[in-house]
Amino acid sequence: MAVTLGLLDASFGLLSASAQTLPPTTTPTPTETAQPVEEPAEPAGPTASTDAEATPSESATQDPAVTPSEEGAPVEPNATPEATTAPTSEGLIRPRGMVSPMSVAGTTATCSAGTFYSITEAGYVYKVNQTSGAFSSTYQANSSTSTTSIGSPGLTYAGSRANSLGIGKGGSTAYALEANGSQIYAVKTYSAAKGTWTSTDIRNTSGTVGRTYAVDGVTMVPVTGVVDPFTGKYYVGGYGVKSITETRYRWEQQQVWVSYYPVGSPYYYQYGYWTTQWVEVPYTVTTSSTPVFILMEYDEANRTFKSMGSFPITGMASSALNGDMAFDAAGNLLAVANEGSGGLTSVISIPSSEIQRARTSTTPVVFKASQSTPKPFGLTGDVNGLAFSSDGRTYIGSRNGVWYGDYGKESKVRSDYWPNDGYQYGLVTDLASCATPSTISLQKDVVGRYGADDNFRIVIEQSSDIYGENTTTGENPGIQTEQVGPLPAITGTSYTIRETMPRATDASGNPITPPIDATKYDVSYKCSANGTQFASGVLSSSNNYAAQVTVPNTPSVAVNCVITNTPRKALAVRKQWVVDGTVYPLGDTPAGLPAGLTADLILDGQPAQWATKYTYDATERVGINETTTAGRCEVKQSLQYYNGTAMNSGLPYDAGLKYGENTAVIKNEVTCDTKLTLVKQVEGGNAKPEEWSLTAKDPSGATTVSGAGTATATVKPDTQYSLAESTGNPLYVPNKTAAGDVIFTCVETDASGNPISGTDFTDTPDSKVTLPKGADVKCTVVNRTAKLTVQKHVTGDSATLTPDKFQFTAKPASGVTGLNPVANVPGANTTTTTNTFNVRPGHNYTVTEGTTPGNENLAYVNTAVERLDANGNWVAIDPATIKVPAGEHWTIRYVNTSPGAPALPLTGGLTGMLPIFGAGSALGILALAAWYVLRRKPTGPLLG
CATH class of the missing domain: 2.60.40 (Immunoglobulin-like)
Structure with a gap:
């Protein structure tokens, strides 16, 4: 992954410092804190030093108490550095323009273009002007007459060095450090209002002057300082080394499966497509020696420093880093990192928002910052200072001078430097400016x-x-x-x-x-x-x-x-068919889809094509809908998935478009249940439908539908089923065709079970039915019975011959299992519940009469057997061949009269009907001779 970068802006004063290590002298007595530094009328030049400059060393996190500052330059714990009253002279020549050490109240640093300030290790401040490519300098000595000098802070403790110069907004304040390696002895503060420098000791937890700070596990070796133009806060920065494990990213071109279904769906790998995409691949990098920029903020009220945070630097050496820093006019911090003589140089930009985040955090942060591409600028000597001109040009200071030019152009910095005499007044440790850079x-x-x-x-x-x-x-x-x-x-x-996609492989x-x-x-x-x-x-x-x-x-x-x-926004909608539980491949008409099923996509009310990508610019929402045809099948429509998320939402659907490709899947669940219902209907009598068993068999003879009285089952469409019923109550018969086939009346019904007009699916005359796909058909078979009423009608004047002395029997013909005679039907001259009964329709019954018990010798004459026709007329019938049609009610009667004295004809024959004796006699004709002889016996009844 590319280097993590952050924000930068313009800058106020860039302060860097190459901290030089000088051996401490004997333990001195510290000066009073926050007192002006007294300098001699004729100060000597800076203390001589070696060429070696201090660099941050890698260190584990330490208690911010006094610790050894640098290897080779130990500081004794709880020891206080030796005090000194002024910079000591080592035979160095005083800089040009040096005056007596007295600054003037109200004097501010100059912030105009082409002007910056430098500080030497001995605490001398110089004002530098760049004109026509050349540099001139003025030592900022204290003077009661000068109005251009802000003075020099000098040093308080022997063995220390001045560094980390920073100039506040408008040049009204300035700060610098007095330090030795990682030990900070004092903060030097200039106030234009007072025209004086004051010194504030920095003490460790034991109260001894000199304190070491650790930030993010790295011991702080201060080399640079700056003043925030907005808050006036003084910041000190430096560089260190630590071990870092971080996750980086590289981009690779890979084949990626894009599914229309979410992860976990059974269709995830079934429906989608492969495409080539750039994929961000993480990898872990462990760097044992990573250079780190570290930052602290000076807490003036408590005379200590707050650990702000750090930023790992890439592409540069892990040791000997030096540099400077400055704020721009927007409050962004720019820090320069340099590897050393002839090495790479890079700018770290920390956004003002990150500075604010670190300021409010209770622990040091890792800054989200950016870093410029490290470049070699061909400079000699460690870069330890940076200042800006308001036109954006850069002043870059090193141990051998100051270069001027365009920082962004590698190896194109001007070769002019100051001072031309090779720093005969001491090594410059830092630069600062209060001009805001471009x-x-x-x-x-x-x-x-x-x-x-x-x-x-x-x-x-x-x-x-x-x-x-x-x-x-x-x-x-x-x-x-x-x-x-x-x-x-x-x-x-x-x-x-410029922009591109990320660099990849x-x-x-x-x-x-x-x-x-x-x-x-x-x-x-x-x-x-x-x-x-x-x-x-x-x-x-x-x-x-x-x-x-x-x-x-x-x-x-x-x-x-x-x-x-x-x-851009794109939308593609795809179709999913599920018919009777069978899932079909995505598509509006996938292979094998049953005929008659269609679906048309509608987007924002307009016809659209399935699986076609439609692009939208400012549109935020699109209405998704469809129209379907499914014959007799039931269709459940739903937006099953949208952008890979299960929805199960009804249509129409108001879809919000996200940027990029939006995908939707409309699912049509088609229920084509072809259902056959068999119903037994009983007319007349008290029989129950469940007394019959109904069946429907497929062409193989397998029973698909069966039940008592009624039955329902799903059947195969376009298949002929044979319908039948088993024998139930023998007094009932089904409706039949002329050919004798049982009639099942089959009609299609709606969702409520009501018949749909004009839908007759009966395959007459063979009791078969064929159902179309998705139809719900009800086939009804009607079974009916018949009624027979047997009356007794007596004529003549006989007090003893009454209907109630007679009873009847209706005997069915053989051939029907369970069909029994109806006996002991009481005689009555009217229709009653006792002389009315059900008979099997169309079946032959023989009706006979007889007398009730006790009336066996009753004499009577049967004159007729009659049936009441539709017109109310009694017509003669044969009582041995009574067949009542289904659904009809016949009333028949036996007509009887009392026997009288028969008149004997001259020929000896009998005139009129024959007399009947006994309740059990039939209508059959007895042998005339036998009967007559019998009746003429003296003991027989008299028929007269």
Whole structure:
């Protein structure tokens, strides 16, 4: 992954310091804290020192009490450094312009372009002016007449060195450190209002002067200082080394499965497609010696330092780092890191928001910052100072002088340096300026990501060289944490801003830089100067996603460019059919889909095509719907998945579009249950439908539907089923065709079970039915019985011959199991419940009469057997062949009369009906002769 970068802006004073290690003298008595430093009228030059400059050393976290400062320069615990009253002279020549050590109240540092300040290890401050490519300097001695001198702080303790110069906003304040290696002895503070420098001792927890601080596990060796122009706070920075384990990222081009279903769905790997995408691959890097920039804030009230945080540096050596730092006008911190003579130099930019985060945090933070591309500038001597001119040009100080030029151009810094006499007045340890530099920064605004893993590399180039770069990470929208700069920028100079996809490796592992996919993003940029927009445009493949930006020719201008990526929106809707539990492949008409099933997609009320990607610009929501045809089948419509999330929402659906590709799956669950219901209907009598068993058999003879009285089951469509019923109550018969087939009346019903008009599916005359797919058909078979009423009608005048002395029997013909005679039907001249009974329709019954018990010898004459017709007329019938049709009610009667004295004809024959004796006699004709003889016996009844 690209180096983690952060924000930078313009700068106030850059202070660095190469801390020189001088052996401490004997333990002195400390001076009174916060008292002006008394300097002699004729101060000597700075104390001579060796060429070796102190560099931060790697150290474990220590208690911020006194600790050994540097290897080879031990500081005795609880020892107080020896006090001194002024810099000592070692035969060095006084700088030109040196005056008596008296500053003037109200004198401020000069903040104009071309002016900066330096401090030597002995505590001498110089004001440096750059004119026509040359430098001139003035020693800032104290003077009662000078109005241009802010004076010099000098040193309080022998063996210490001055470093970390910082000048406040408007030049009204200045700070510096008196230190030895990691030991900070005192903070020097200049007040323009008083015109004096004061010294504040820094004591350890034991109360002894000299304290060592550790930040993020690294012992702080102060080499640079700066004053925040907004808060007036004094900051001290330095460099160290530590072991770091971090997760980095590289981009690889991989084949990725894009599913229309969420992870965990059984269809995840069944429905989707393979595509080539750039994938961010994490890997862990452990660096045993990582250079680290560390920062502290001076707590003036408590006379101590607060540990702020650190930032790991990449691409540079892990030891001997030195540098300086400065704030820009927006409160961003710029720190210069240098490897040493001839080594690489890089600018670290810490956003003001990160400074604020560290200020409010109770523990040191790891800054989210950016780093410029490390470059060799061809400088000799360790870089330990940095100051800016308001036109963006840079003053870079080293042990051998100060160079002036364009920081962004590698090896193009001017070779002019100051002082030309080779620092005969002592080594310069730091530079500072209160001029605000011109800067340029580049941010990335990601409105949204077309793909969740999409990230971007942004670059600032100068003269085709990469000045700074960064790569976004994560998935959050908006202004990204990763940015480039602010970096020093020269007014009137053009820079190139550019973006690509992150650097990656191809399938063979070769490094490549993928271009922006023009089909996925609209890219634009805007640049502002001090908050006012002055440039904008569109980045596209036609201009290689790059634009030239010229920094306005205005002093102390802060240029900020923002490249905005707006992903396009796309929507593709796919169809999922599930018919009777069978899942079909995605598609509007997949193979094997039953005929008659169709679905038409509708987007925002307009016809659309399935699986087609539709793009949208500013549209935020799209209405998704469909129309379907399914014959007699029932269709349940739902938006099953949207953007990989299970929804199960009804249609229509109001879909919110996210940036990038939106996918939807509409699921149609089709229920084509072809259902056959058999129903037994009974007419007449008291029989129950469940007395019959109903069945439907498929062509193989297998029973598919069966039940008593009624039955329902799912059957195969377009298949002929044979319908039948088993014998139930023998007094009932089903309706039949002329050919004798049982009639099942089959009609289609709706969801409520009501018949649908005009839907007759009966395959007459063979009691079969064929159902179309999805039909719900009810087949009803009707069984009916018949009624028979037997009456007794007596004629003549006989008090003894009454209907109640007779009873009847109806005997069915054989051949029907369970069909029994109806006996002892009482005689009555009217229809009653006792002389009315059910008979099997169409079946032959023989009705006979007889007398009731006790009336066996009753004499009567049967004159007729009659049936009451539809017109109310009695017509003669044969009582031995009574067949009542189904559903009809017949009433028959036996007509009887009392026997009288028969008149004998001359020939000896009998005139009229024959008399009947006995309740058990039938209507059969007795042998006339026998009967007559019998009746003529004296003992027989008299028929007269």
